[in-house]
Amino acid sequence: MHDLVIRGGTVADGTGNAVRTGDIAVDGDRITAVGGRVGAGRRELDADGLLVTPGFVDIHTHYDAQATWDALLTSSCWHGVTTVVTGNCGVGFAPVRPDRRDWFVEVMESVEDIPAPVLRAALAWDWETFPEFLDALDRVPHALDIAALLPHAALRVYVMGARGADPHAVPRADELGAMTQLVREAGEAGAVGFATSRTEHHRTGDGGLLPCHAIRTDELAAVAAGLVQAGGGVLEVGSDFPDGDLETEFAGYRRIAAESGLHMTMPVAESPSRPGEGRRLLDLIEQAAADGVPVSAQVTSRPIGAVFGIDSRLHPFAAMAAWRRAGSDPAVLRRGDVRAAVLGEARAAGADPRLGSVFRIAHAASGFPVPADALGAEAAAAGADPLAFLYDALVAGDGTALFYRPAVNYDGGDDRWVERMLRSPHAVPGLGDGGAHCSMISDMSSPTTLLTYWGRDRPSGALLPVPWLVKRQTADAADLVGLRDRGRLAPGMKADINLIDFTRLRAHAPEMAVDLPAGGQRLVQRADGYRHMVVSGEVAFTDGEHTGAMPGRVVRRT
Known part of the structure; x- marks a missing residue:
């Protein structure tokens, strides 16, 4: 008798x-049989009418800290993700010296x-290397698997x-040698690779560039x-x-990848x-x-x-002295004198609400909101001043309303650039x-959007084949980071499996939750349609609720 049988599902096995x-x-x-009718199981899940897929692999997360206190790795666990890769963008918490x-x-x-304050309250710092x-991480029970990259900023400061x-400080020869040795030790301990970043948007607490910003080829x-x-990574x-x-x-990065044989992403x-x-970058990668x-x-x-609300610094009133004096009490902010003072100061500063690309939060889950649904269209229909319209929307009711401003990869609702990226044989969703x-x-x-928007709900243009979309988020993602024991439904593969009611699958709108240590707040986002999520052969979630099982572990590259 099998430990678990998933009976009669529509199987998208991760191969495409x-x-x-x-x-x-x-x-x-482990999966021991796929297809046909298998023998009885000690536990059986009825998958009739459900889409059965490998568990999703998210190759780009930042759970380095959260994984030390959140056993479920929310919100990824609510979107079919069974393996996360953390340590991206060159930042993290190891190696780090106490000072x-x-x-x-x-x-x-x-x-x-x-x-x-959340990090200071929650991090145990029971590590250095x-x-x-x-x-x-391994000492903390988890529902999902965690793989980790070694972050460059931490490595550089640890060595230098x-x-x-x-x-701009140039490592000495002995320091480069120390980096090589520490990377080797991290890889031998199970790191799936190494991450670095040199973007202008990534800044230290005092506004400086990250330690790895000016990385040299050597x-x-x-x-x-x-x-x-x-052995790789x-x-x-x-x-x-x-x-x-x-x-x-890019030519320098290409040369490193070609000479080392390591996969660069x-x-x-x-x-x-x-x-x-x-x-241009995608063209260079493909070439x-x-x-x-x-x-x-x-x-x-x-x-x-970006998602913003009354407490955010991302709306045009956050920098106004009158707004800061009033605090975040919506009743105070609705007072006529306060409203007039804030709006007057904002207009004098030339604040632009850019309402043509600001949407109510419900549209954040739709994929590609269109300008006709933007606050700008609402303001125009009401004959309202855009700045005043945004102000009143922010302070309405109990002040918990959230708004969404798409920016990167957004072209007024035109999805063809994102389709171009997704269709590239040398790209992986993450x-x-x-x-x-x-x-x-x-x-x-994002994994939920990948299936719903591109495989079912796209309002115009061709839908992308669901089996192919599944492959992108499973086998392709797992292979990229060298985790070749998962991502496919085949005998011998790790039993990470999603049972999905595809007709009901949808992402909820993001919500602000106050559930971090030290009373910190964060955006969370649930979903409907994930009937069961199996991790390492155990049912970890049913209808988005944790079953109590903790089959997750730190995945170490071997």
């Missing part, structure tokens, strides 16, 4: 092949919008001390050498090419502040891959946008950013 109806048998944490802990807390608050960090925090080569000595390199020479900078997006750059260089893009399933951007961005639901 057409769906088929059949059973799946699980024994222990640099608070500095990294401030860095993570500044770069990833994780409140410093990266292998010790993995061991510390305070001098390493200066991105420094990246030293890191690559450590991964090679450890992925190199994640994020850059917005601040020197203005995308082609030259780069986030790719089209920003309104740098038009055309994302398209390099066609030439045999192991390189790929990390892409999104929808626009990346960038869910779970664990980060607590009060500003809610992209943990």
Whole structure:
């Protein structure tokens, strides 16, 4: 008798092949049979009418801190994700010397919008080295699997001390050797790779650039050498090419990937502040891959946008002295004298609400909101001044209303650029950013959007095949980070499995929750349609509710 049988589901097995109806048998944490009718199970799940897929793999998260206190890794666990990869963008909490802990807390608050009081209250700091960090994560029960990248900023400061925090400081030969050795040790302990970043948007607590911002080719080569000595791993390199020479900078990364044989992955997006750059980068990645260089893009399933409300610093009134004096009590802010003072100050400052691309939060879950649904259209229909309209919307009712402003990869609701990225054979959907951007961005639901918008709800243009979409979020994502024991429904593969009511599948709108340590708040986002989520052969979630099972573990590359 099998430990678990999933009976009669519509199986999208992660290969991209057409769906088929059949059973799946699980024994222990492994799949033992797929297709046809299998024997009885000690527990059976009725999958008739359900889409059965491998568990989703999110290759780009920031659960480095949250994983130490949140056993469920919310909100990723509500969107079919069974494996997360953390340590992205070159930032994290290991390796770290005791005297640099608070500095990294401030860095993570500044770069990833994780409140410093939360981190100070919650982090146990029962580690110093990266292998010790993995061991510390392993001591915490989890519902999902966690894989980790070694973050460059932490490595650089650990090796170079305070001098390493200066991105323009050049490592000495002995320091490069130490980096190689520590990367090797991290890889041998189970790190799935290494992450670095040189974007202008990533800043330290005092506004400075990240330690890894000015990474030199010899420094990246030293890191690559450590991964090679450890047996391999992925190199994640994020850059917005601040020197203005995308082609030259990319050529250096391409050379490292070609010489080391390590797979290099780069986030790719089209920003309104740098038009055309994302398209050029994707072209370069595709050309390099066609030439045999192991390189790929990390892409999104929808626009990346900011969420804001009355307490946010992202709306045009947050900087106004009259607003700050009034606090965040909506009743006070609705008073005529306060309203007049704030609006007067905002108009004098030339504040632009940009309501043509601001939407009520319900539209954040739809994929690609269109200008006809924006607050600008509402204001025009009401004959209202846009600035006053936004003010009144923010302070209405109990002041908990949230709004969404898509920016990156958003072209007025036109989805063709995102389709172009998703269709690339050298791109993998990721960038869910779970664990980060607590009060500003809610992209943990991207796997749900990938299936619903592109496989079912797209209002115009061709739908993308559901089996192919499943493959992108499962086998392709797992293979990218070297986790080849998951991502496919086949005998011998790890039993991470989703049972999905595809007709009911939808992401809820993000909500603000006050559930972080020390009373911190963050955006959370649930979903409907995930009937069961199986991790390592155990049913971990049913209808979005945790069953109590804790089958997750730290996944170590071997």
